[in-house]
Amino acid sequence: MCRLWHDGPVACVAVETVQSRVRVVVAARTLLRSTAGAAADAAGGAVAVAGGATAGHELAVDLGEGEDVVVEKTVGVATSRDLAISEASVAAVRTARDAPAFGEVLAAHASAWAELWRRFGLDLDGDAWTALAVRVHLVQLLQALSPHTTDLDVGVPARGLHGEAYRGHVFWDELFVFPLLDLRLPELTRSLLLYRWRRLPEARRRALRLGARGALFPWQSGSDGREETPPELLNPRSGRWVPDHSARQYHINVAIAYNVWQHWQVTGDLGFLVRHGAELLVETARFFASLATLDPATGCFDLRGVMGPDEFHDGYPDRPGEGVDNNAYLNVMASWALARAGEVHRLLGPSLGGGLWERIGLHEDELVRWEQVGRGLTVPFLRNGLLAQFAGYDDLVELDWAAYRRRYGDIGRLDLILEAEGDSTNRYQVSKQADTLMLLFLLPAEEFTAVVRRMGYAFDPGSIPATVEHYLARTSHGSTLSRVAHAWVLARTDRTRSWRLLQQALAGDLDAHGGTTSRGIHLGAMAGSVDLLERCYTGLHAAGDVLHLNPLLPDELPRLGLVLRYRNHVLTVDVDHDELRIRSAAGPAAPVTIAFRDDRRRLQAGRSVRFGLRRRPATAGRAPKEPLGPIGRRRGPATVARDG
Numbered sequence: 001m002c003r004l005w006h007d008g009p010v011a012c013v014a015v016e017t018v019q020s021r022v023r024v025v026v027a028a029r030t031l032l033r034s035t036a037g038a039a040a041d042a043a044g045g046a047v048a049v050a051g052g053a054t055a056g057h058e059l060a061v062d063l064g065e066g067e068d069v070v071v072e073k074t075v076g077v078a079t080s081r082d083l084a085i086s087e088a089s090v091a092a093v094r095t096a097r098d099a100p101a102f103g104e105v106l107a108a109h110a111s112a113w114a115e116l117w118r119r120f121g122l123d124l125d126g127d128a129w130t131a132l133a134v135r136v137h138l139v140q141l142l143q144a145l146s147p148h149t150t151d152l153d154v155g156v157p158a159r160g161l162h163g164e165a166y167r168g169h170v171f172w173d174e175l176f177v178f179p180l181l182d183l184r185l186p187e188l189t190r191s192l193l194l195y196r197w198r199r200l201p202e203a204r205r206r207a208l209r210l211g212a213r214g215a216l217f218p219w220q221s222g223s224d225g226r227e228e229t230p231p232e233l234l235n236p237r238s239g240r241w242v243p244d245h246s247a248r249q250y251h252i253n254v255a256i257a258y259n260v261w262q263h264w265q266v267t268g269d270l271g272f273l274v275r276h277g278a279e280l281l282v283e284t285a286r287f288f289a290s291l292a293t294l295d296p297a298t299g300c301f302d303l304r305g306v307m308g309p310d311e312f313h314d315g316y317p318d319r320p321g322e323g324v325d326n327n328a329y330l331n332v333m334a335s336w337a338l339a340r341a342g343e344v345h346r347l348l349g350p351s352l353g354g355g356l357w358e359r360i361g362l363h364e365d366e367l368v369r370w371e372q373v374g375r376g377l378t379v380p381f382l383r384n385g386l387l388a389q390f391a392g393y394d395d396l397v398e399l400d401w402a403a404y405r406r407r408y409g410d411i412g413r414l415d416l417i418l419e420a421e422g423d424s425t426n427r428y429q430v431s432k433q434a435d436t437l438m439l440l441f442l443l444p445a446e447e448f449t450a451v452v453r454r455m456g457y458a459f460d461p462g463s464i465p466a467t468v469e470h471y472l473a474r475t476s477h478g479s480t481l482s483r484v485a486h487a488w489v490l491a492r493t494d495r496t497r498s499w500r501l502l503q504q505a506l507a508g509d510l511d512a513h514g515g516t517t518s519r520g521i522h523l524g525a526m527a528g529s530v531d532l533l534e535r536c537y538t539g540l541h542a543a544g545d546v547l548h549l550n551p552l553l554p555d556e557l558p559r560l561g562l563v564l565r566y567r568n569h570v571l572t573v574d575v576d577h578d579e580l581r582i583r584s585a586a587g588p589a590a591p592v593t594i595a596f597r598d599d600r601r602r603l604q605a606g607r608s609v610r611f612g613l614r615r616r617p618a619t620a621g622r623a624p625k626e627p628l629g630p631i632g633r634r635r636g637p638a639t640v641a642r643d644g
Contacts, residue, residue, distance in 0.1 A: 004055040007093045011055040014089055020223065023080040027092035029099065031072045032061045074099045083151055116142055119184050122533060123561030123574075130557075133506040134533065137526040140509070144523055145181070150188050155195040155221060156523060163520025169220040169228050170195070172309075173524030175255040175442075176481060180531045182266040183564045189263050190272055196256050197276045199225025200283060207287050214286025217256055219249045237420035245314040248307040248323045250291070251330045253284040257337040258442060265542040268567045274352050278344045282362060285341030285370055288334040292373045300378040302326055303334065308390065310435035311479075312415050312425035316392060320426055324390040328436050331377045336443070336451050338374035342367060379457050386467045389436045399428045399474075412478035431475045433482035437468060440489045444541055465493050480508045480525035488536045492552060499554040505529040534562055538575060542566065546593045546600065549582075551575045551613060567592050569605060575613075583608035 003014045007027070014025045061069055076095025078088040085091040099105060120138050124131040144160035155170035156177050174192065181189040196203075196217065202225035203215035210216065218227035229247040234240075260277040263269070292301040305323035307314055308330060315322040345353065345367060356362075380388035388394060404411050411417060415425045415432065425432075434441060439448055445461055452459040468489050477483055487501035506529050509517045535541065537560065539550030547566050553559075559576040568589035574581045582594055586606035594603050596611040603609050 006055065008097070010093050010096050011057055012089065012093060013055050023088045025078050025088040025092040027076045027078075027089075027096040028056070029074045029096040030057050030059060032059050033070045033072070034061050034063050034067050072102050074102070074105065081152075116146070118563065119565075121563070122530070123559075124533070124557065125559035125576075126557055130503070130506065133510060134530055136510065137506065137530055140521050141177070141180075141523065141527050141530075145177070145188060145192070147185065147188065150191040152191070153195060153198060154192070156192055158523060159520025160523040163518065165516060165519035166220070167222075167228070169222055171220060171524075172249075172252050172255040173481070173522075174259060176484060176524035176528035176531065178259045179262060179535060180527045182263055183534065183566065186263065186267045186269070186565060189259075190267075190269065193260060193263060193272075193280070194276060197280055200279065202226055204283065207290075210291075212287050213290040214288075215253075215280075215283035216250060216287050217252045217284075219247045219252055235416045235419050237416050240419070242419055243314075243321055245321045245323070246307060246311060248305065248314065249309070249311075250287075250303075250306050251309060251327075251333065253287055254330065254333040254337055257281055257284045257340060258333070261340050262542070265544075266566060268545075270352075273344065274348060274356070278348060278353060278356060279360065281337070281341045281344050282356075282360065285338045286366070288338060289366070289369050289373045292334075292377065294376075295378070298378065299376070301373050301376045302378050303331055306330055308435045309433060309438055310389065310431040312428075312430055312432045312476075313390070315426055317396070317424070317427045320424060324392070326378045326380050326391040328380055328387050328389060329438050331379060332439055332448075332451055332455070333442070335374045335377050335455050338370045339451075339454070342370050342374075375455055377455060379452060379455055382470075386463055386470055387436050387439075389431070389471070393429060396429045397427050399430050401473075412476050414476045414478065429474050431471060433475065433477065433479040434485035434489070435471070437471050437489050438485060440464065440468070441485045445492075447543075468493065480505070480522040481528065483508070484525055484528035484532060487532055491532075491536050491554075495552065495554040499556050502529060502532055505532070533557075533560060534564075538573065546595050548595045549573075549575075549580060549611075550597055551580055553577055569603070578613055580611040580613060581608065582610075 005012050010027045010029050012025060012027045014023060016023050063069055074096055076092045076097075076099065078085060078091035078095065080088045082088065082091060120142065122131075122134055124134065140160060140162070144162070145156065156174040157166070157168045158171045158173045159165045159168070178189050178192070181192075199217070199221065200215050203217045206218065206227060207214050207216040218225065218229065220228040222228045227247055230244055232241040233244045235242050257280065260280050264273050264277055288303070292303055294300075295302050302325060304325045306325075306327055307323055308327040313324055314320060316324060345357070345362070348356075350357070378391070380391045380393070382388045382394050399414075401411075404414070404417070408417055412432075414428075414430055418425055418428075443451065445464055449459055449461045472486055472490075475482060475486070477486075483501045483505040487498045487505060490498040490501065505525055508515070508525055509521045537551065537553050537557065539548070539552060541548050551560075553575065559574070561572070561574045564571045564573060568587070569592055570585040570587070572583045572585070574583075580596060582603065584592075584603050584605050584607060589605045591602045591604045594601050594609055599611060601609045
């Protein structure tokens with residue numbers, strides 16, 4: 001539906017979306033002025049034009065030789081979903097008709113952006129290109145997600161609002177976006193998390209269709225939270241439509257649980273946790289606990305028929321499309337999510353959470369099941385003792401990477417290359433992006449080690465550098481998210497390589513040649529690259545009512561300054577290679593604890609703290625050339641030992 005009309009000096013167009021029946025109205029006011037002072041506007045004898053799909057004005061002004069004319073068009077936009085309006089047409093017309101002159105509108109626009117830059121800006125010394133790229137990424141992020149978004153029922157579209165790729169669907173990319181927003185505009189993160197909470201009924205229905213309890217969110221979500229992943233995708237190399245089984249990426253639940261928990265850790269927003277966050281944590285935990293099956297031979301719980309973040313393996317060579325078993329990332333993070341659900345139940349107790357527990361039917365026997373499954377999930381290991389991406393990964397063929405690079409140059413999308421050759425990535429030890437290493441992207445090494453040990457494995461954190469090298473050598477970087485994650489996990493062991501990968505991540509959408517940026521920017525990679533500077537290189541994470549920092553800047557970054565929000569404090573953080581300085585703006589916020597390694601200080605609003613940094617050599621902690629030995633043997637038929 002499209003309707004055109006005029007309302008005095010304002011031309012209007014109204015349309016209605018086909019499925020959701022949302023009414024959108026655009027109203028325009030046009031003024032002309034010459035340097036001689038002559039003026040014409042839509043109220044002064046203009047001829048109305050409304051034909052085809054356009055509505056406008058024909059305006060005339062007398063001009064002498066050498067005179068200029070200024071055309072000023074002001075547009076008001078309203079939709080039937082807007083708040084505090086009576087009707088979209090009335091709201092759009094009033095906005096356009098009553099708008100101030102261009103100079104005032106421009107000043108208000110500049111002021112709004114100045115406030116956003118105060119909240120989101122980073123002060124980088126040393127590399128002008130990096131600083132410029134970061135600002136470009138922030139502009140793109142804030143065009144898609146801004147304070148205006150907090151009033152909308154929307155998620156984080158993987159391509160922002162910038163193109164038609166992925167049909168505007170919402171994936172797991174918010175996992176890379178929310179950490180940046182939590183520390184800058186937490187009320188926006190809260191609103192975006194409500195997109196998931198409102199779609200719990202549909203997620204519950206999806207879990208039920210799989211014979212599971214709880215909620216399973218879709219890999220690709222749209223307006224109502226249904227699974228929107230297409231069953232096929234076109235391989236442009238072969239011209240064939242090939243099956244798309246990525247809806248088996250149940251790790252979407254991990255991303256949502258992680259985002260909820262991190263928002264709580266950063267903000268301390270108990271109201272959100274009680275009303276929304278706890279339910280999301282419980283229902284994701286329920287799903288994993290009911291999906292897990294006990295293997296009598298090992299006494300462990302398995303998660304079978306899944307896909308990890310890698311996306312190159314939708315099954316085993318003889319069972320394509322059926323998923324793989326015991327993906328390490330999924331199993332470890334599912335154990336983490338089960339523990340967080342139990343923790344929030346203890347935290348809220350019967351006084352704060354009683355109504356919720358009763359409404360969703362949460363009983364003691366279910367809590368016991370969470371504990372059993374969380375501690376008993378299988379963690380697969382390679383024969384050399386390193387974490388296995390999934391059970392049976394060791395049995396896959398090694399790819400001749402050099403040969404494929406010589407033949408194809410860019411081999412990021414090995415899945416499409418091999419399919420065109422009549423082959424499949426299911427046969428090889430290859431990854432499109434970080435999979436196992438996502439564990440180290442999400443969890444500090446100490447927390448990751450604690451989770452795996454809680455699961456009963458005598459895990460040696462000294463094997464982490466070798467694990468990073470093992471999988472980095474087998475990754476094609478076919479996703480823009482890949483270099484963000486790998487730059488992160490290299491930051492403590494090889495700062496030079498980490499910085500190089502960050503530069504590549506920053507350039508991903510700036511040079512669209514040969515890429516897919518023309519169909520939309522990659523919002524997760526853009527936010528994630530900024531978050532690398534903000535959290536990774538500062539060693540920043542919030543846990544247990546403490547804001548931890550442990551800076552280790554790359555040599556290419558002499559100094560970093562940023563402004564963060566944590567537990568109602570506005571913190572100015574300034575760090576170089578010698579000192580960490582944190583200042584809290586004056587205000588009513590209660591004191592918080594800031595920690596640098598083992599040094600903990602209480603910080604009051606209006607005060608500051610300083611920490612001296614001991615400079616580490618740039619090569620410290622690099623991975624050994626040979627992988628570490630096995631971490632132990634488990635009793636019985638399985639290959640890796642459990643403790644206790």
